[in-house]
Amino acid sequence: AQALRPEGINWPVREDGLPSFKLEELTAANGISHEAAHDALSDVHATIAMAQLVKNQQPRLYDYVLNHRDKRSAMAQLDLANMKPVLHISGMFGAQRHNIALIVPLAVHPKNKNEVICYDLSADPQQLFDASPEQLCALLYTPTAELPEGIDRPGLKSIHINRCPIILSAKMADPAMAERLGISGDLCRTHLAALRHYRALDAGAFTNKIQAIYSQRVFDEHTDPDRMLYGGGFFSDRDKRSMERARNCTPHELATNSFPFEDSRLPEMLFRYRARNFPDSLTQEEAAQWEEHRFQYLTEPEAGASICMEAYQTKIESMLADDGLPPGKCELLQQLLDYGDSLLA
The missing domain is CATH 1.20.1280.70 (Exonuclease ExoI, domain 3)
Structure with a gap:
C-alpha cells in the first residue's frame, strides 16, 4: 500500500527520512490502539486493524492482494516461459526502495517446488553470466560487509508461492509512480533483454545454471553449529x-x-x-x-529437521480424517495444524 496506493493512510518516517514499517509506529501514526507492542495478542489485533484500514482506504488493492494470495494464483502470475516482469513486494528490498522491485522469474527451485527463483531487474545480470554456480552461491549468502570490494550480491530473489507473496502486474507502475519508487524503466528493460538473450542461447543450460546455484547450499550435520554443538570439541x-x-x-x-x-x-x-x-x-x-x-x-x-512441515501437516490431516476421532482430540489436532500454519506465516 505504501509503495503503490499510499493515499488515506499516514506513513511514519524514520530519522533517516525513509518510511518506517514498524507496527507500533504505523498504529501510532494512524490512531490505532496498540497498548502492548510486541505482545503477541496485542500485535495480532493491531495487525488486523491495520489491514482493516488498508481495506477501507484502498479497497481495490486490498481485494486484489486477497484474491491472489494462494499459491496457484501466485504461480499463474510468474510466467517462466516468457520471462514476464512483475512487481514484487518484499521487505528484503528495503525501505529505501519502498520494499518493491521489478523482477523476472527464471526457474523453479531444484528442491522446493513452491519456490521460484527470480531476478531483480535493477541489478546488472552480467555477473550471473560470468560467474560459476559455486561462486554465485557463495556471493548470495555472504554478508554485505564481507563481500569483496567492488563485488555486489547477485540480484537473485526467491518467491515462495505458498507464503502469500504479493505479486502485481508491472503495468501498475506507470512512469510517474516508477519515478517516485526509483524504478528505472530503461535500466530494467536493458537488463531484461540481456537475460532473455542469455537464455535464448541455450535455455536448458540457463535453467540448469540457475538451479545449480541453489543446489550448492547443503545442510550438513557436521557443519551446522546447532547440530554439532556436542560433537565439535569444547570451547576455549x-x-x-x-x-x-x-x-x-x-x-x-x-x-x-x-x-x-x-x-x-x-x-x-x-x-x-x-x-x-x-x-x-x-x-x-x-x-x-x-x-x-x-x-x-x-x-x-x-x-535436517526431525520432520518437515509437509509431513507434519499430512500426518495431522490423516488423523483428522478419522470419523471416530473424539471431539476434544479433533480440536487439539486442529490447533496443532493452525500452529504449523502460523510458523509459515
Missing part, C-alpha cells in the same frame, strides 16, 4: 568469556559490538541467539537471512 576459556559478555549485552550492544571468537561455530550461533531472542536487533538483511534459514528448516527435508 577465551570464547567462554566472550559468550558471557554476549549474554550480558543489551540487544543494541549485541548488534554493534565485536566478538572475536576462536571457534568457527560461534559467529553463527551468536547470530541465531540474536534472531531467536532479540529479533529487533537484526538488520534488514540479517532478518531476511534468518527468515530464509528458518523457512528452509521447516520445509526442506534435507535441512
Whole structure:
C-alpha cells in the first residue's frame, strides 16, 4: 500500500527520512490502539486493524492482494516461459526502495517446488553470466560487509508461492509512480533483454545454471553449529568469556559490538541467539537471512529437521480424517495444524 496506493493512510518516517514499517509506529501514526507492542495478542489485533484500514482506504488493492494470495494464483502470475516482469513486494528490498522491485522469474527451485527463483531487474545480470554456480552461491549468502570490494550480491530473489507473496502486474507502475519508487524503466528493460538473450542461447543450460546455484547450499550435520554443538570439541576459556559478555549485552550492544571468537561455530550461533531472542536487533538483511534459514528448516527435508512441515501437516490431516476421532482430540489436532500454519506465516 505504501509503495503503490499510499493515499488515506499516514506513513511514519524514520530519522533517516525513509518510511518506517514498524507496527507500533504505523498504529501510532494512524490512531490505532496498540497498548502492548510486541505482545503477541496485542500485535495480532493491531495487525488486523491495520489491514482493516488498508481495506477501507484502498479497497481495490486490498481485494486484489486477497484474491491472489494462494499459491496457484501466485504461480499463474510468474510466467517462466516468457520471462514476464512483475512487481514484487518484499521487505528484503528495503525501505529505501519502498520494499518493491521489478523482477523476472527464471526457474523453479531444484528442491522446493513452491519456490521460484527470480531476478531483480535493477541489478546488472552480467555477473550471473560470468560467474560459476559455486561462486554465485557463495556471493548470495555472504554478508554485505564481507563481500569483496567492488563485488555486489547477485540480484537473485526467491518467491515462495505458498507464503502469500504479493505479486502485481508491472503495468501498475506507470512512469510517474516508477519515478517516485526509483524504478528505472530503461535500466530494467536493458537488463531484461540481456537475460532473455542469455537464455535464448541455450535455455536448458540457463535453467540448469540457475538451479545449480541453489543446489550448492547443503545442510550438513557436521557443519551446522546447532547440530554439532556436542560433537565439535569444547570451547576455549577465551570464547567462554566472550559468550558471557554476549549474554550480558543489551540487544543494541549485541548488534554493534565485536566478538572475536576462536571457534568457527560461534559467529553463527551468536547470530541465531540474536534472531531467536532479540529479533529487533537484526538488520534488514540479517532478518531476511534468518527468515530464509528458518523457512528452509521447516520445509526442506534435507535441512535436517526431525520432520518437515509437509509431513507434519499430512500426518495431522490423516488423523483428522478419522470419523471416530473424539471431539476434544479433533480440536487439539486442529490447533496443532493452525500452529504449523502460523510458523509459515
